[in-house]
Amino acid sequence: MSLNTAMLTAVSGLQAAQQQMQITSGNVANANVEGYSRKSADPQTLVVGTDNAGVRLSTVTRDVNTFLKQEVRQQDTALSNMRTLSEFHSRIQELFGTLGNDSTLASSLNDLQSSLEALASEPESAAARNDVIEAAQELSQQFNRFTSETQALRGEADNQIDLTVNEINDKLQEIRDLNIKISSAIATDEPIGELEDQRDRALATLSESLELQTFERATGEMVVMTNEGGLLVDRTANLLSFNPTGNFQPSTPGNSVTLPSTGNTLTASAGGRLGALIQVRDGTLPDFQGDIDRLASQIRDQVNEVHNQGTFGNAPGASVAGARNFVDGMGNVADGIAGVSGSFQLVETDAAGNVVNNITVDLDAAPPIADVNDLVTEINNQIGAQGGSATASFAGNQFTLSAGGTAGVALDTGDARIDGDLGDRNFSHYFGMNDFFQTPNVPKDPVAAPSSITGAAQTMQVRTDIVADQDLLARGRVHTTAGSEAIPGGDATVTQALGGVFETTFQFADPGVGPGNLDGRATTLSGYAGDVLQFQAAETARLERNTEFQSALRDELQFRAESESGVNIDEEMSNLLNFEQAYNASARIISTVQEMFDTLAAMAR
Known part of the structure; x- marks a missing residue:
């Protein structure tokens, strides 16, 4: 080997050691940087002809287990999804x-039951009536509050969807830019390790x-798709689109997150935080709302069924009008x-409220009844046949009983029932002659399809005139004996029956395709409230x-991945000593060869 060759070989060793120390110093400096992967370059022998001509380093690469990296990203997705839910x-x-x-619905139901039982023992007590109305109002307001806060949570989830979509779009653009830089660096044989680290960090956040x-092209570009195959990033970024929904009501659907480039709509199956937020907004919270709407409508209907056994206002009146308007949402009757x-x-009754005439309307004896007008005709025929002066009418889409030639009229609904578009109800309840609870603008069907009860908890209230005048709270049934007081003040039969509602088992409908978590079941009102609570707790x-x-699980995988790609300071310092020794050795060879050149030069003189 000539001195020139020896000099060049030593110089290559000096340069290789210098580059190794530079790489090592970078590893040490970034040891605590999250997402940084250890860099290394393998030394390779330079061969000229058949001779050793020194050493060179391969391209700087990352020490990364791509399989583990991908596994960690998948676990990040699952963990983010579960944390959000x-x-x-x-x-x-x-x-x-x-x-x-004490703030649960079951507790409020128990308070209402207790107040009704107290009133049943003291039907003339104004304080007891007031307690019933206050307990019923508290229950209604609790339903109202649950609804408003549930819809507020849907609004919060919707806002977070908007923020998440913006974050996703930012990361998609960042990955696109890094793809371009990486492919350009590969084309010019430049190191790409740092760019790949940046892209991995962006992918980790995106996941x-x-x-x-994901998969990587030969050009170094990372192709990113949704779990359903919708293309998000290649050399271009296909951004998601979302418009915040705004004010939520129980029936308000949330706006969709879409991928305009493919026309796909992202659902809860998208996974990660975005999928969880969509699930919460469009599934979890509406299902919770469905359960409390179902409970509210059942309470409304069962309490009203009994309250309608008492006549309106606990006193005969010139007329008794049904509260139900028969016009549906399409304007049809x-x-x-x-x-x-x-x-x-x-x-x-006469002016003193005593019975002067008792009329029995036998619906079993009626001809086929197709609608309310047929029913009105039959009622008036039977009243007339018994010499009564009261009349039934159906005007302005509202059913009314009027006293006619006497001072007043009162109704005992008896066992009369109507099976119609609201299901099977007692006569007075069907027309809403003396309801206690109201849910304005919500259908009042105890066996309705799930969609028809939506919002019952939002609008539930005690009838406003009962709140204003506690004497309107039904307590006793109408007496029918001629000459007797039509509605004696001490009668508590209706109040007692109202208390019994809370001990009765009712059939709660299965939500079917509608919102709700609980399947159909037979239970008490407080039992259903407890089931809702138990489901949510579980x-x-x-x-x-x-x-x-x-x-x-994620932490374990992350530890394993970092064990392979992370920086070990002790190991790097050991390598640094080796590189330093190699550097010094190469420098010593160069110095020795230089001395030999100087000796030759002196001899030549």
């Missing part, structure tokens, strides 16, 4: 209360927002009747456990 379920749990909490599919049965009694606990497990 767990957070919102915890918020629902805080809203609805916990077992043993928290939604589940991804929905007054179809499938069948009638049983009988009810009308009492005509679901919250399940998500908390799953989140803890998912977090531990």
Whole structure:
């Protein structure tokens, strides 16, 4: 080997050691930078002809296990999804209360039952009547509050969807830019490790927002797709589109998140934080709302069924009008009747409120009844046949009983029932002659399709005139004996029956395709409220456990990935000593060769 070759070989060793120390110093400096992967370059022998001509370093590469990186991203997606679901379920749990909490619906139902039982023992007590109305108002307001806060949570989820979509779009553009830089660097044989680290960090952040599919082209570009195959990034970024929904009501659907480039709509199956937020806004919270709407409508209907056994105002009146308006949402008169049965009694009274005439309307004896007008005709025929002066009418889409030639009229609904477009109800309840609870603008059908009960909890209220005048609270049934007081003040039969509502088992409908978590079941009102609470508590606990497990799994995978790609300071310092020794050795060779050149030069002189 000539001195020139020796000099060039030593210089290559000096340069290689210098480059190795530069790479090592970069590793040490970035040891605590999240997402940084260890860089290295393998030394390779330079061969000229058949001779060793020194050393050179390969291209700087990252020490990364791509499979583990991908696994960590998938676990990040699942963990972000579970954390978001767990957070919102915890918020629902805080809203609805916990077992043993006095603020739960079951507790409010028990308070209403207790106040009714107290009134039944003292029907003349103004304080007891006031307690009933206050307990009923508190229950109604609790339903109202649950609805407003549930819809506020939907609005919060909607706002977070907007923020998440913007974050996703930012990361898609960042990955696109990095793809371009990486492919250009590969084309010019420049190192790409730092750019790949940046892209991996962007992918890690993106994977928290939604589940991804990825693969890398030979050009170094990373292709990113949704879990359903919608293309998000290649050399271009296909951005998501979303317009915030705005004010939420129980029936308000949330606006969709779309991928305009493909026309796809992202749903809860998108995974990650975005999928969880869509699930919360369009599934979890509407299902919770569906359960409390179903409970509110059942309470309304069962309490009203009994309250209608008492006549309006606890006193005969010149007329008794039904509260139900028969015009449906399309402006049509929905007054179809499938069948009638049983009988009810009308009492005509004098000015003192005493019975002067008792009229029995036997619906079992009626000809086929197709609608309310047929029913009115039959009632008037039977009243006339018994010498009564009261009349029934159906005007302005409202059913009314009028006293006619006597001072007043009162109704005992008896066992008369109507099976119509509102289901099967007692006569007075069907027309809303003496309802206690109202849900304005919400259909009042106890067996309605799930969509028809939506919003019942939002508008539930005690009838406003009862709130203003507690004497209107029904307490006793109409007496029909001629000469007797039509509605004696001490009669508490209706009040007692109202208290019994809360001990009765009712059939709650299955939500079917509508919103709701609980399947159909037979239980009491407070039992159903307890079931809603128990479901929410169990679901919250399940998500908390799953989140803890998912977090531990993710941390384990992250530790394994960092063990392979992370920087070990001790190892780097050991390598630095080796590179320093190699540098010094190469420098010593250069110095020795230089001395030999100087000796040759001196000899030549």
